[in-house]
Amino acid sequence: MARRDRRQSDWRSLDESDVRIRPGRGSRPRSKRRPAHADAVPAMVVAVDRGRWRCAVNSDPDRIVTAMRARELGRTPIVVGDRVGLVGDVSGKPDTLARMVRVEPRTSVLRRTADDTDPYERMVVANAEQLLIVTSLADPEPRTGFLDRCLVACYTGGLDPVLCLTKADLASPDPLLDSYADLRVPAVVTRHDEDSTALRETLRDRVSALVGHSGVGKSTLVNRVVPGADLAIGEVSAVGKGRHTSVSAVALPLPDGGWVIDTPGVRSFGLAHVTPDEVVAAFPEFAEAAEECPPHCGHLGGDEDPDCALDDVVASGAARASRLASLRRLLISRTGAEV
Numbered sequence: 001m002a003r004r005d006r007r008q009s010d011w012r013s014l015d016e017s018d019v020r021i022r023p024g025r026g027s028r029p030r031s032k033r034r035p036a037h038a039d040a041v042p043a044m045v046v047a048v049d050r051g052r053w054r055c056a057v058n059s060d061p062d063r064i065v066t067a068m069r070a071r072e073l074g075r076t077p078i079v080v081g082d083r084v085g086l087v088g089d090v091s092g093k094p095d096t097l098a099r100m101v102r103v104e105p106r107t108s109v110l111r112r113t114a115d116d117t118d119p120y121e122r123m124v125v126a127n128a129e130q131l132l133i134v135t136s137l138a139d140p141e142p143r144t145g146f147l148d149r150c151l152v153a154c155y156t157g158g159l160d161p162v163l164c165l166t167k168a169d170l171a172s173p174d175p176l177l178d179s180y181a182d183l184r185v186p187a188v189v190t191r192h193d194e195d196s197t198a199l200r201e202t203l204r205d206r207v208s209a210l211v212g213h214s215g216v217g218k219s220t221l222v223n224r225v226v227p228g229a230d231l232a233i234g235e236v237s238a239v240g241k242g243r244h245t246s247v248s249a250v251a252l253p254l255p256d257g258g259w260v261i262d263t264p265g266v267r268s269f270g271l272a273h274v275t276p277d278e279v280v281a282a283f284p285e286f287a288e289a290a291e292e293c294p295p296h297c298g299h300l301g302g303d304e305d306p307d308c309a310l311d312d313v314v315a316s317g318a319a320r321a322s323r324l325a326s327l328r329r330l331l332i333s334r335t336g337a338e339v
């Protein structure tokens with residue numbers, strides 16, 4: 001609790017956003033001002049730049065409105081993917097500015113810390129249903145440490161992970177797929193000399209965030225599934241005048257429905273905010289046993305956590321040893337060196 005209090009008071013100094021899902025909000029008694037904004041129109045944030053938010057009214061990519069934050073929202077972080085309520089001029093005509101009066105509770109949050117020692121979590125994307133972890137099979141070689149960290153971010157943030165393995169013309173996906181089989185993460189394999197039907201199917205009608213290291217072919221993918229993506233990114237990143245390249249997330253509409261949220265600035269996932277128990281919670285067969293562990297168990301077993309109860313689950317035959325090994329690999333990635 002102490003940690004939470006400290007964090008709350010320090011939010012103000014952050015430039016990126018904090019990151020909390022606020023599950024309590026839906027059941028909280030309605031505040032007095034809510035009825036006053038009964039006419040607010042729903043919209044999704046598609047880009048953020050320096051105190052201005054670009055929003056798609058009714059999630060319609062053809063109804064883009066620029067908005068400011070109503071004073072009553074204080075400094076609540078508002079990021080791409082947030083569902084908001086807008087009042088005022090929502091025409092979207094040049095030089096008009098709507099007012100954002102509400103941020104809906106989030107269904108998921110993709111968050112990270114800047115590095116592993118940074119105690120402050122930052123929100124990257126809100127409400128994405130899935131995270132496409134874009135990894136090339138060669139050139140550059142897959143970085144499983146990064147991949148594992150992305151999985152942890154999914155499990156603790158409420159997103160469905162999907163492995164997106166690119167450059168299959170250069171190397172076989174099988175070894176990588178084998179090493180993730182126990183985690184049961186769905187995968188899409190792509191190569192630039194074949195069509196992208198499987199990828200389109202995976203993305204259709206969903207809100208998908210994309211992460212990947214430089215050079216893995218993420219831009220190639222985005223341009224394939226979103227015609228004119230380069231142009232669109234240029235446009236939204238021009239929200240704050242004078243800025244030509246966007247490093248924050250940008251939501252781009254898919255022609256068949258759904259959105260992809262590119263995260264150009266995100267090359268790493270510090271996970272200082274994640275506890276071992278949060279990771280274990282994503283593994284139903286181990287979650288209950290973890291309650292039998294000594295306090296502050298890191299669940300790594302061996303010399304690190306000799307009394308960890310997770311080994312008993314495997315010994316009893318209720319889970320496979322390889323599942324526990326995969327879980328522990330994720331736990332190690334949480335504390336391991338940044339990759």
Ligand SMILES: Nc1nc2c(ncn2[C@@H]2O[C@H](COP(=O)(O)OP(=O)(O)OP(=O)(O)O)[C@@H](O)[C@H]2O)c(=O)[nH]1
Binds near residue numbers: 168170217219
């Ligand atoms: N062989 C092969 N090369 C590919 C494939 N997809 C992309 N590339 C190449 O990989 C390089 C990097 O692709 P980009 O799409 O720019 O990669 P990125 O991940 O967006 O990288 P940044 O722009 O640095 O963020 C380019 O030279 C692409 O032509 C593929 O399926 N096979």
Ligand SMILES: [Zn+2]
Binds near residue numbers: 294297305307310
């Ligand atoms: Zn344990």
